[in-house]
Amino acid sequence: MKGKRDKEETKTTESDSSQPVNFIRAIIAEDIKAKKYESRVNTRFPPEPNGYLHIGHAKSICLNFGVAAEFGGLCNLRFDDTNPTKEEVEYVEAIQEDVRWLGFDWDNRLYYASDYFEQLYQFAVQLIRKGKAYVCDLSPREMKDYRGTLNEPGRESPYRNRTAEENLSLFKRMKEGEFPDGSRTLRAKIDMTSGNINMRDPVIYRILHAFHHRTGNKWRIYPMYDFAHCFSDSMERITHSVCTLEFEDHRPLYDWFLDALDVYHPQQIEFARLNLSYTVLSKRKLIELVERGYVSGWDDPRMPTISGLRRRGYTPESIRNFCERIGVAKRDSMVDMGLLEYCIREDLNKTAPRVMAVLRPLKVVIENYPEDLVEEMEAINNPEDPGAGTRKVPFSRVLYIEKDDFREDPPKQFFRLAPGREVRLRYAYYIKCTDVVKDDQTGEVMELRCAYDPATRGGDSPDGRKVRSTLHWVSASHALEAEVRMYDHLFTKPDPNDVEEGLDFKSYINPDSLVTLTSCRVEPGLAGAEPGSVYQFERQGYFCADIDSSEGSLIFNRTVTLRDTWAKIEKLQK
RNA sequence: UGGGGCGUCGACAAACGGCAAGUCAGGAGACUUUGGAUCUCCCAUCUGGAGGUUCGAAUCCUCCCGCCCCAGCCA
Numbered sequence: 090m091k092g093k094r095d096k097e098e099t100k101t102t103e104s105d106s107s108q109p110v111n112f113i114r115a116i117i118a119e120d121i122k123a124k125k126y127e128s129r130v131n132t133r134f135p136p137e138p139n140g141y142l143h144i145g146h147a148k149s150i151c152l153n154f155g156v157a158a159e160f161g162g163l164c165n166l167r168f169d170d171t172n173p174t175k176e177e178v179e180y181v182e183a184i185q186e187d188v189r190w191l192g193f194d195w196d197n198r199l200y201y202a203s204d205y206f207e208q209l210y211q212f213a214v215q216l217i218r219k220g221k222a223y224v225c226d227l228s229p230r231e232m233k234d235y236r237g238t239l240n241e242p243g244r245e246s247p248y249r250n251r252t253a254e255e256n257l258s259l260f261k262r263m264k265e266g267e268f269p270d271g272s273r274t275l276r277a278k279i280d281m282t283s284g285n286i287n288m289r290d291p292v293i294y295r296i297l298h299a300f301h302h303r304t305g306n307k308w309r310i311y312p313m314y315d316f317a318h319c320f321s322d323s324m325e326r327i328t329h330s331v332c333t334l335e336f337e338d339h340r341p342l343y344d345w346f347l348d349a350l351d352v353y354h355p356q357q358i359e360f361a362r363l364n365l366s367y368t369v370l371s372k373r374k375l376i377e378l379v380e381r382g383y384v385s386g387w388d389d390p391r392m393p394t395i396s397g398l399r400r401r402g403y404t405p406e407s408i409r410n411f412c413e414r415i416g417v418a419k420r421d422s423m424v425d426m427g428l429l430e431y432c433i434r435e436d437l438n439k440t441a442p443r444v445m446a447v448l449r450p451l452k453v454v455i456e457n458y459p460e461d462l463v464e465e466m467e468a469i470n471n472p473e474d475p476g477a478g479t480r481k482v483p484f485s486r487v488l489y490i491e492k493d494d495f496r497e498d499p500p501k502q503f504f505r506l507a508p509g510r511e512v513r514l515r516y517a518y519y520i521k522c523t524d525v526v527k528d529d530q531t532g533e534v535m536e537l538r539c540a541y542d543p544a545t546r547g548g549d550s551p552d553g554r555k556v557r558s559t560l561h562w563v564s565a566s567h568a569l570e571a572e573v574r575m576y577d578h579l580f581t582k583p584d585p586n587d588v589e590e591g592l593d594f595k596s597y598i599n600p601d602s603l604v605t606l607t608s609c610r611v612e613p614g615l616a617g618a619e620p621g622s623v624y625q626f627e628r629q630g631y632f633c634a635d636i637d638s639s640e641g642s643l644i645f646n647r648t649v650t651l652r653d654t655w656a657k658i659e660k661l662q663k
Numbered sequence: 664u665g666g667g668g669c670g671u672c673g674a675c676a677a678a679c680g681g682c683a684a685g686u687c688a689g690g691a692g693a694c695u696u697u698g699g700a701u702c703u704c705c706c707a708u709c710u711g712g713a714g715g716u717u718c719g720a721a722u723c724c725u726c727c728c729g730c731c732c733c734a735g736c737c738a
């Protein structure tokens with residue numbers, strides 16, 4: 090058993106072409122070789138519970154948990170909950186659900202920065218004792234003024250040289266709640282002339298008389314990110330503290346705090362955050378979409394949130410594959426939404442049962458088909474998976490086909506049904522269109538009259554004649570009615586963050602990002618489709634039963650369309 | 664004009680001085696009872712630019728150009 094495992098491990102390390110190398114994996118591999126951190130690997134995923142997780146977080150989750158697993162290490166889940174004014178339990182619960190759903194497990198290593206408040210307070214006291222921190226009475230306005238600008242150095246606070254005793258006493262009184270919000274801060278004493286503004290005596294603690302979702306009213310002072318994060322990493326004995334590029338400037342501060350108290354020192358490594366075309370991935374913007382009602386909620390299937398993607402029909406597997414494919418690097422980039430769509434198609438193609446559903450029904454009467462006859466046609470559930478078996482689909486004289494599958498004046502290369510033309514009905518018969526019934530007033534095509542060839546049952550013609558097209562269909566009297574929500578990109582612009590003068594990102598919201606179709610007809614086998622279950626509606630795309638769906642009212646979300654060669658041709662013709 | 668990063672195919676992204684991987688997109692064809700899937704082939708004589716070092720440079724050096732981040736008591 091052990092021998093076998095060793096062999097497998099050897100194999101995977103040798104063929105590391107299967108695991109794309111990225112610079113973070115490379116650093117960790119080298120550290121292990123150099124016996125740094127006793128060759129341990131312990132990463133962490135540290136979300137702030139102030140919003141839902143999105144696909145950009147998935148990149149970080151896959152990286153942190155993935156790399157830990159790969160090197161036989163651990164990854165902690167830690168809530169970075171140091172700002173009670175923005176954080177909520179709703180988010181901490183949703184975040185855990187999403188990480189778990191993505192397929193990752195933190196075992197018993199669920200931590201909160203707020204669990205460290207007492208220890209963090211002690212660290213701050215130590216810093217004061219060492220003369221490396223001081224209580225500052227500058228108002229926010231004044232502090233900004235003293236900070237200087239990008240080009241000019243800052244000036245030292247007049248409170249910078251208080252004695253340790255005075256600082257200790259003041260800091261204690263801050264903790265006790267003696268002072269109002271904003272009246273004082275605890276600051277690190279570093280260098281007001283530093284070119285790196287983060288080093289110009291950054292605030293470590295601020296006064297906040299706010300209720301914290303975990304510590305209640307116990308604290309009136311809360312640590313800032315830079316202070317809390319490095320020490321949290323240190324206390325958890327994190328080896329590699331992976332974060333996004335905007336924290337690169339904070340690394341000197343991260344290092345400064347840990348060195349100042351000479352404690353265990355993880356290393357911070359930064360990578361570029363994900364940008365995805367046709368959507369936004371900033372929490373601020375996502376919150377705005379939710380709160381202003383541009384979408385139905387965090388789990389609106391158009392949202393790039395994990396919960397939105399889940400409701401849309403994306404699988405954890407497809408998202409993990411996506412994160413693997415996009416790679417990890419330090420340069421800013423914008424990943425094509427098409428790649429995410431490719432990943433879900435790739436997954437669903439292998440697993441989704443095929444089914445026939447008519448989204449925009451057009452009535453077809455097979456005039457030479459017996460009035461009362463109903464035949465059960467055998468259909469393949471998944472051509473990619475023979476084990477998925479077959480099913481029976483009822484066929485009768487009156488059917489529905491897709492409106493788009495008929496053209497009175499078929500353009501070049503349109504192979505589907507047209508007057509006088511013969512096509513195949515999938516798993517059924519060849520039919521030929523003999524007549525078109527139109528509305529007298531509008532001229533709209535209301536119904537097609539067709540003739541079938543009984544010799545083609547099952548879809549093959551004994552005389553070997555070919556038809557260019559195969560259409561999906563449902564039997565009118567057997568089909569179930571369903572609502573189908575056709576989702577598309579939330580934004581019309583590849584980069585909605587690139588705003589023109591006088592507009593903002595919301596100006597580019599796609600008005601057709603949701604088109605609801607109500608009188609769709611689906612094959613009877615879909616009765617009672619489990620919410621969340623995904624199907625391929627043949628020739629259309631992948632659809633999943635929405636959580637709003639029930640036995641009595643079927644609702645499907647379009648996850649993604651199938652690749653559509655005809656749509657491409659048609660677009661070129663226009 | 665300060666500090667920190669980054670520039671390789673339309674989009675991602677490898678290559679760590681030895682002669683530009685792979686993936687998506689795109690194109691051509693084969694096959695096809697999904698215009699799906701699958702399969703085959705094509706798609707950077709070139710790595711932001713200019714010099715230099717070297718037998719040899721995307722990789723090293725110099726200068727230039729461009730893009731991103733930082734002036735919250737947010738993370």
